[in-house]
Amino acid sequence: MSRWVRHAVASLALVAHCGTVLARADGPVSYVREIAPIFTQSCLGCHHPGKQKGGLDLSTYAGVMKGGKHGSVLVPGKPAESHLLESIQGADATMPKNGDPLSAAECARIERWIRGGAPDDSPAVATEVQSPPTYSAAPVITTLAYAPDGQTLAVAGFHEVLLLSSTNQQITARLVGAAPRIEAFEYSPNGHQLAVAAGAPGVFGEIQIWDTATARAQHTYRVAFDSVYGVHWSPDGTRVAFGCADKTARVLRVEDGRELVKFDQHSDWVFGAVFVKNGQQIVSGSRDKSLKLIDATTGALLDILNRDSEPIQCLARHPREEWVLFGSEVRPRLYRAVAKADNIDPNADPNAVREFEHFDQGITAVAFSADGKWLAATGSPAGEVRIHEVATSQRKATLRGHAGLVFGLSFSPDGTRLATAGYEGTVRIFDWAKEQRVAQFVPVPIVAAASAK
Ligand code: HEC
Numbered sequence: 001m002s003r004w005v006r007h008a009v010a011s012l013a014l015v016a017h018c019g020t021v022l023a024r025a026d027g028p029v030s031y032v033r034e035i036a037p038i039f040t041q042s043c044l045g046c047h048h049p050g051k052q053k054g055g056l057d058l059s060t061y062a063g064v065m066k067g068g069k070h071g072s073v074l075v076p077g078k079p080a081e082s083h084l085l086e087s088i089q090g091a092d093a094t095m096p097k098n099g100d101p102l103s104a105a106e107c108a109r110i111e112r113w114i115r116g117g118a119p120d121d122s123p124a125v126a127t128e129v130q131s132p133p134t135y136s137a138a139p140v141i142t143t144l145a146y147a148p149d150g151q152t153l154a155v156a157g158f159h160e161v162l163l164l165s166s167t168n169q170q171i172t173a174r175l176v177g178a179a180p181r182i183e184a185f186e187y188s189p190n191g192h193q194l195a196v197a198a199g200a201p202g203v204f205g206e207i208q209i210w211d212t213a214t215a216r217a218q219h220t221y222r223v224a225f226d227s228v229y230g231v232h233w234s235p236d237g238t239r240v241a242f243g244c245a246d247k248t249a250r251v252l253r254v255e256d257g258r259e260l261v262k263f264d265q266h267s268d269w270v271f272g273a274v275f276v277k278n279g280q281q282i283v284s285g286s287r288d289k290s291l292k293l294i295d296a297t298t299g300a301l302l303d304i305l306n307r308d309s310e311p312i313q314c315l316a317r318h319p320r321e322e323w324v325l326f327g328s329e330v331r332p333r334l335y336r337a338v339a340k341a342d343n344i345d346p347n348a349d350p351n352a353v354r355e356f357e358h359f360d361q362g363i364t365a366v367a368f369s370a371d372g373k374w375l376a377a378t379g380s381p382a383g384e385v386r387i388h389e390v391a392t393s394q395r396k397a398t399l400r401g402h403a404g405l406v407f408g409l410s411f412s413p414d415g416t417r418l419a420t421a422g423y424e425g426t427v428r429i430f431d432w433a434k435e436q437r438v439a440q441f442v443p444v445p446i447v448a449a450a451s452a453k
Pocket of ligand 1: 042047056096
């Protein structure tokens with residue numbers, strides 16, 4: 001089960017959803033697929049948990065039903081008594097405030113949904129925070145990361161991120177959220193927060209912000225109706241950038257979840273976005289093969305940095321230089337993240353800095369050491385991890401012994417250790433320069449199947 005295959009399965013689920021919508025044109029209206037997208041598109045800018053104009057949060061079914069500061073805005077089965085409908089319909093529509101009115105078709109769909117009793121088909125997975133999951137076998141580990149102080153190793157589980165002491169591997173906290181699948185996470189520059197990109201493919205994607213000292217969720221923002229990937233902090237720790245299976249790259253304000261940028265000029269899934277130029281710009285990488293430079297304030301496309309090569313599957317920012325590296329289906333490629341001069345030969349690839357060794361069937365993860373000297377990359381052949389010197393692209397070490405693909409790579413802050421994990425559900429720590437494994441463990445508590453509740 002490669003990352004690519006898992007994505008492919010998710011996209012099939014999407015196609016199935018669209019089919020359902022068509023087939024049911026006369027049946028009950030789906031809140032998740034037909035109503036919530038209208039609110040997301042036209043209303044959430046002013047009606048989300050961080051900004052509840054009129055006291056109204058339209059980002060969840062529960063919020064819609066709760067209503068605003070004047071009480072309920074929707075009465076199931078009774079469109080005429082539903083203030084929400086009145087606010088969007090007809091010549092004296094007031095919502096979206098100062099924005100383009102909804103189309104007649106959208107209003108009719110909302111009316112039909114209310115008339116039909118405003119049914120809730122939000123998926124069961126989208127429930128609130130649960131108690132820590134129990135495991136009867138080691139789960140696939142999609143990502144891991146050392147904290148900036150090197151004391152803690154964060155590891156993705158199912159529905160949760162586990163924080164472990166990096167010295168004795170004991171669990172110090174379990175960050176359990178509603179989203180079953182953790183796709184990516186990153187510590188804030190000061191290490192006080194962890195931003196997690198998680199979701200359920202084809203259903204929802206969310207960004208969770210955790211306080212790492214108290215292990216409490218500070219914010220959970222539902223941001224899309226599909227998986228989100230590759231979350232990255234701005235250098236000042238106020239914003240995060242990420243990619244999404246709905247082909248967008250986005251920037252979110254951490255404090256209130258406000259969407260500052262929604263960039264929609266990719267034609268395929270966006271697997272990551274990173275800040276460059278001291279937070280003024282972002283670079284997004286997509287399966288559409290392009291690496292795009294975007295203004296982080298206006299969302300304007302500034303340049304396409306690469307010449308199309310291969311679908312981009314993962315992304316990392318060089319910690320010192322204005323460089324972005326991506327892993328493709330073929331090899332890691334390093335690019336300068338600066339807009340190109342005009343009048344350049346369209347066949348030239350002037351921003352290419354360097355490329356690294358070829359992998360047979362694609363790259364699943366890349367990571368830089370904190371000083372930017374070393375690059376770790378992994379992919380197929382299954383689970384081989386290679387460490388290259390960034391300056392020369394020479395391979396310096398090869399770490400073997402993984403059964404199956406590796407999805408998570410992280411250097412310890414001092415650069416001497418590399419932690420790896422993936423399909424097997426086992427974390428390994430290497431003294432990479434010596435190609436020696438110094439620890440190996442399953443990060444989650446395993447409950448014997450017979451005694452599991
Ligand atoms: C640009 C901001 C903005 C957008 C976008 C917006 N609203 Fe509002 N909405 C407001 C403000 C501000 C209020 C508070 C009342 C007012 O000032 O009119 C409000 C109030 C409401 C209320 C009344 C709440 C109450 O109990 O008084 C409803 C219902 C509502 N909005 C529905 C919507 C819907 C549906 C959409 C999307 C189609 C939408 N709004 C988009 C700004 C916005």
